[in-house]
Amino acid sequence: MADERCKVVLLAGGVGGAKMAEGLDGLDDIDLAIIGNVADDAEFHGLWVSPDIDTVTYTLAERIDRKQGWGVADESHRALSVLAELGKDAWMSLGDRDFGLHIYRTERIRNGDRRSEIAADVAKAFGVKSRILLPTDDILQTQIKTDPGWMSFQEYFVREACRPDVQDIRFEGAEKAQATPEALAAIAEADLIVIAPSNPLVSIAPILSVIGMKQALQAAAAPKIAVSPIIAGKVVKGPADRMMASLGLEATALGVARHYADLADAIVIDRQDAALEASVEALGLRCIVDDILMKNREDKLRLARFVVDCAALPASRRACA
Template sequence: MTRVTLLAGGVGGAKMAEGLAALPGVDLTVIGNVADDDEFHGLWVSPDIDTLSYSLAGLIDRRQGWGVADEGHRALEVLARLGQDCWMSLGDRDFGLHIWRTMRRMRGDRPSVIAADAARALGVGPRIVLPTDDRVQTRVRTDAGWLSFQEYFVREKCAPEIRELRLDGIEAARPTPEALAAIAEAEAIVIAPSNPLVSIAPILAVPGIAEGLRQARVPRIAVSPFIAGKVVKGPADRMMAALGLRADAVGVAERYAGLADVLVIDDLDSAHSAAIAARGLHPECRPILMRDQGDKQRLAAEVLEIARMLAAREEVA
């Protein structure tokens, strides 16, 4: 078995997790983003962790990429009738998980234990661990002021121009022992093709996580979320451009310099290879679009093959 640790958030992260989990001989641990978490209708909701859990359990709504398939929204209809603001779409079975999670949190259980118990109950094989048990939340500053990430992403549909990002609570956050162990014990570390700013950066910002990656003496492979200068899903390209960052594979390389050895980019971005190498990462060109399970497994297998080649070179050296 090859111990693989994946840093992931959002739909792209869940797809990468599905691909790795389907490969024989892979012992997978996923460190998921918790900075998208927020409270709705008195319940604590963990969108990225739930997307990972639902995807790996085979329960995800494939059409929209999040939530549970074949879902109803009767609870939300009642809340709307009672005058509640219901822009955050939560399905009936999804509500069940949020109720249970909130009950456990109110009881004082560690969020990491809650996430692990939920994944186990849903039938998830890989381990899903949290980077921190503390409350860390992404905030987005627009011309209208500060918004929570879900307000920006869901309610405003990513329309406002971004002026600034911040992570509330990061100064006091402590890494979980599970996350630190997942990095220290990994034989390969993969950064998923997730949004570098709001999915991966909050994980890396937790004290000890980025340091663990820098010190790791195992292959570290990042996968770009960009294809020909555009992301497949989500606002990463617009967010990076709005903040004055390069919104392409080179911009991703700049974010992960010192944290990854290789950046896997799409064949359509091969012209960026020299610029990526100049940032200290070795570029590997592959078709990275994950349209179905076959694509997910193929890309995951190619990422691990790159990791094995890196490890072999280290042994020779």
């Protein structure tokens, strides 16, 4: 791994996934392939919107709105304001530049193009050097069950602002969704597989629900390292801790480790959670303790370098310190 570019596959969704992607993308000795979450995708105003894929793409293209962590920087919302004026639901915040991408994607889907090819072409046009791969070209959508009943993830996340308690989660279309050959090839050829500090339940689990994906990951020869999205019982951004608690899961780094125990070889947790190290290792996972909060680009690069280096060193936390 030291003599050539390390082939890294990153499973990623949401802001945490985009941050990890940015760190790995910034390492010169890394050949990065990102398998993103497509289960947040939905149709709005006749256009197909892919929030997690777009967040990763905008981040690596230096177009992201850094303040909110999603959407496009220097954005306006004139089109959305017109839709609202005409009586259309406008709770899904789509900026004018963002609309341009959704129009492009939708037109190509209607022309019969593969969604994987569309995502790759967008990334190339925007100057992204890493490969952005889709786990499936089929429609896969996260559904959330709350007191009022089942709703789409975007309805729960954006319209309801994550307020309702989550009673159940399902991935509509998972029984038919086939893994893309690009994603399967990247996994088989990887030197390292990283699970980003994304929501385990609605960012990573949908990827694993695709037919053939989890089996390919389990069969891969590459070491698999997860990074906890929870620090001291709280997430940096998003509803992962509340969702886990609502479903009766332990909303800690240990709870995350349990979730990945049948997939990952190791998990990186924050120094604030160092007391959980023995409990994590009792699950059969190697536990690596470090500072994992990514507040700026330097933090992202440092954590990415740390994770890659740990994969190449003996299975000792001290060796990675």
